[in-house]
Amino acid sequence: MSSLTRFGGRLAVRLQSLTRPQVIVLIAVLAVVAGIWTAAATGHQGLATSLVAVLMLAVLLGILHLSRWMGGLHRANQAAHRDLRTVVEQMQRRVVATVEKERLTAGDRHQELHRTITKGLRQYGHGTDLLLRAQSREIEAMFQLFAEFTPRAPMPSSGDFALNPTELLDLLHLVRLRSPRLVVELGSGTSTVWLAYALEKTGGRLVSLDHDEEYASRTRDMLDAHGLTAVAEVRTAPLSDLSVDGKTYRWYDVEKLSDVRGIDLLLIDGPPAATGPDARFPAMHALESRLAPIATVVLDDANRPDEQDAVRRWLENVAGLSAEPRLLGRHAVLSYSRSGSRASAVPA
Incomplete structure (x- = not known):
């Protein structure tokens, strides 16, 4: 009993989610089924057969419509996939170009930094050498001064x-x-x-x-x-x-x-x-x-x-x-x- 209750609940939820055209189609199908059942019960076999034929035709048309809709959806998905792939490829090319540009720039900066450091080291070495020479001169002069005078x-x-x-x-x-x-x-x-x-x-x-x-x-x-x-x-x-x-x-x-x-x-x-x-x-x-x-x-x-x-x-x-x-x-x-x-x- 509980299973039937749950089925009924799910069915009610699905019925509530139907759109208006879907509700109209459902009511029409139910009406045709009811007509077939009534015609068969009253002995009108020809009418029942006609209604069955109408129902089969409606089902066939529905299947065709659903097939076309699914085909359109598939084509739309393919188009979206192609667009997405194009966007991804463009992004990949841009990323690769950016990375390559940054790599080249980093290489140039590395060379420039290397040249600057090398130049700085040479200047530092030259400056240190000049400073040591100057200090040596001053020390030598100071020794000569104190050798000449006794303060x-x-x-x-x-x-x-x-x-x-x-x-x-x-x-x-x-x-x-x-x-x-x-x-x-x-x-x-x-x-x-x-x-x-x-x-x-x-x-x-x-x-x-x-x-x-x-x-x-x-x-x-x-x-x-x-x-x-x-x-x-x-x-x-x-x-x-x-x-x-x-x-x-x-x-x-x-x-x-x-x-x-x-x-x-x-x-x-x-x-x-x-x-x-x-x-x-x-x-x-x-x-x-x-x-x-x-x-x-x-x-x-x-x-x-x-x-x-x-x-x-x-x-x-x-x-x-x-x-x-x-x-x-x-x-x-x-x-x-x-x-x-x-x-x-x-x-x-």
């Missing part, structure tokens, strides 16, 4: 903003060869102490200018610690406006050297480049008249564009100034010679 207190460090050992060695070599009686240094620091030791041996005197009072004070303390105050002095000279050829520069207060005459060696190591462009160019304009008739001018940081331009302009415009060969370091050495008539024109 009476710890020496300030060289390098960075101060003159490095090779430059100090070259500078002190000039002092030893030319025995200047008066040296003027623009910008105080480590070089002030070394110069003072050298001048102590030769009997010369050092005047150093510095625009920074704190830095000048530290240099004075170093000179005092080394017992060199009788040889060297540091004067604070604040920066002020100085006009040269119609252009204004920030340079040391020239009045701080009003009592200085006959400079045998002028070391230009200031003002710092941070104070303005062409910061050191005014030096010859301001101090040429205070140089001795025969003098030496040393310009530090001559590897920089501003300093190179300053040297060029000095050589073009300052009579009696000529360049000397450079031995060590990054400074330029210039010789100055004034004629007798100009020697007497030093202002009071």
